[in-house]
Amino acid sequence: MKRAKIIRMAGLFLMAGMISCESMVDNLNTDLNNPTDASATLLLTGAQLGNVSVQEGHLARVASMWSGYFTGTDRQYKDIYSYNVTGASFNDVWQFVYQGVVGQMKLVIDKSAATNNRLVQGIAKITEANALGTAVACWGDIPLKEAADITKFPNPAFEPQIQVYGELQALLDEAIADLESGIGTSPGVADIHFAGDASKWKEAAYTLKARYYMETKEYALAATAAEKGITTAARSWMMVHGTTLNVNENLMYAFIARNRVGDINSSLALAPKFLNPASATYKGNAKTDETARYNHHFITLSTTGVVIPVSPNTNSTTTSRGLFGQSAPYPMVTYSENLLTAAESQARTTGFAAGLAKLNIYRAYLNAGGDLDATYKTGTYKYKYEAYATEDFASGGMLNKDGITADQALLREILLERYVTFNGQIIGFNDLRRTRTESVGVKLTPSAGSVLPERMIYSEAEVNSNTSAPNPVPGVFVKTAVNAK
Structure with missing residues (x-):
């Protein structure tokens, strides 16, 4: 039964990531057999798939168009390719980061801490660091310490980009210590990437640390x-x-070859x-x-x-x-x-x-x-x-x-x-x-005008609902702090 729930949740998440405008799966933290709660392992699976949508979905397509990998040729992707983009385009991605990954991983960490399962805590922290590392690189200043706790922080503060990078390095160090402790029960197949292999997760954490040090030029x-x-x-x-179909396909394939044929090529x-x-x-x-x-x-x-x-x-x-x-x-x-x-x-x-x-x-x-x-x-x-x-x-x-x-x-x-x-x-x-x-x-060479894009635009939904959001909202050609130094 548990395995069936994991598979069903995985299918729902991947289908969400494959449609042209990714949207969150409602009630992500709901156990299908118990509407009031969910196990740490089930939440882990859903949050990992949420992170996949962050890394492989709309954000990756935009980054690829702005990097000379893809060409946007039709509908909104033609406009995005020419840097005509609004915050509404990133609403779903922002939600994936904060509701789909950060919010769910906080629950995973809390539930795992209650049973002293440091292995699952380490995996959750690395996955969270991956999603937030992508967010801080793409947007600059982002919420971190006050994120995903709407009761205490209805308007979470945006922390400076360079500070966030430092906090993510600390989070990864915590995760490595968790993995090295040898304490905890493996989540098995609920960990869709390494099936609870602590040594593989530890190596991935160090490569992520190296990535973020590269991005801060350290x-x-x-x-x-x-x-x-x-x-x-x-x-x-x-x-x-x-x-x-619509369950476990490569998200790039689903978009380029099936769902939105003609929107993107590399011409x-x-x-x-x-x-x-x-x-x-x-x-x-x-x-x-x-x-x-x-x-x-x-x-x-x-x-x-x-x-x-x-x-x-x-x-x-x-x-x-x-x-x-x-x-x-x-x-x-x-x-x-x-x-x-x-x-x-x-x-x-x-x-x-x-x-x-x-x-x-x-x-x-x-x-x-x-x-x-x-x-x-x-x-x-x-x-x-x-x-x-x-x-x-x-x-x-x-x-x-x-x-x-x-x-x-x-x-x-x-x-x-x-x-x-x-x-x-x-x-x-x-x-x-x-x-x-x-x-x-x-x-x-810019695909339009004479200036290249330097960042993604903040989610329109976040800007409209969070009084702590940057004002004015920085435009696509404004460098983030790490690239301005």
């Missing part, structure tokens, strides 16, 4: 955290998907130009063949007789499953991210040799197939990622034709690799804003 701390982060691809935090995007061997800006070279990754990420699409030059790959057959295929897993916090964070942070702090060594570890992973779906490792499409040598980055070398310093050439290559790796993820948008004023890195 690169030495990021390097230290990454050394304790995710150690293999099999230990990555992924959202596993299936092929049941004007930058990312496919870096991966396409036929492109003038192809990032491949004598040691790098991106053919397989290009075909895994992007396809030529034909709808109603019109050929679209390139679109996110939503192929879902047994011989071709694209990055956004129906059952393709979606990356939450991964081994690839951890390796690339180690490479960039060490290149910036320890030096060239350390950064190159980490980059070559990642290239060895790619050369063994990396994050490619198994259907792109069959030999039909080529891929090659040989180790780079110091001379490749020297002035006039293969990766330094424009004569910049070797350090800058290495950083440029790492940032470019992060960019194409994070296709379809919010962290790609975070990277672009973090490095926008630096001399090297990925330089995006």
Whole structure:
């Protein structure tokens, strides 16, 4: 019976995340057999799925359009692509963060504390930190300490962005201590990501810590955290998907290929130009063949007789499953991210040799197939990622034709690799804003006007109902504090 309730709740949450305007599931904290209460494990499942909708749903689509991964071509996505967006567009996402994740995880933590189940508390804290970390990166100042307690705090205060990042680091430290305690009963399948595996959650927590240190430009701390982060691809935090219609599909697939066909493609995007061997800006070279990754990420699409030059790959057959295929897993916090964070942070702090060594570890992973779906490792499409040598980055070398310093050439290559790796993820948008004023890195051309977006717009519902909300509300082109420094 308990398993059936979990499955049903999971289906409801994923269906909510797949519709064009995601909306919250009513009475999330209601046990289907007991309308007055719910167990900590059932709440955990629902809140984890709420976090999936934060990471993989509307927010990720907007971030991808504003990062050169996707092109908005119809209805409201055409306007959003051109930066014409209002707070109403983010009402559902804001609700997912605060009602769907933060509010529910507070209940999970309280219920688990009552039984001294520190394992479940640790899992809940990491999931909450993931949702709030995405929110603080995208919006800047957000509610934290006073959030999700409307009785005590009907108008929760917005805390400064940099302060929130520090509090999330502390929350993750608490979670790691909980996991290291060895105290608590596993939630089993109620934990939809790692089935209660404390060692995997601990590694994910350290990679999240490294992510947030990168976003605050504390690169030495990021390097230290990454050394304790995710150690293999099999230990990555992924959202596993299936092929049941409106229940467990990849949310990108459901939107792009089924629910809102024609709203999004990649016809004007930058990312496919870096991966396409036929492109003038192809990032491949004598040691790098991106053919397989290009075909895994992007396809030529034909709808109603019109050929679209390139679109996110939503192929879902047994011989071709694209990055956004129906059952393709979606990356939450991964081994690839951890390796690339180690490479960039060490290149910036320890030096060239350390950064190159980490980059070559990642290239060895790619050369063994990396994050490619198994259907792109069959030999039909080529891929090659040989180790780079110091001379490749020297002035006039293969990766330094424009004569910049070797350090800058290495950083440029790492940032470019992060960019194409994070296709379809919010962290790609975070990277672009973090490095926008630096001399090297990925330089995006605005899709409208002459200025690039710097943040999401605060939820209209929150602004209208919370007297503590920022006034005036910062516009999409106003930098957040971490990117203004």
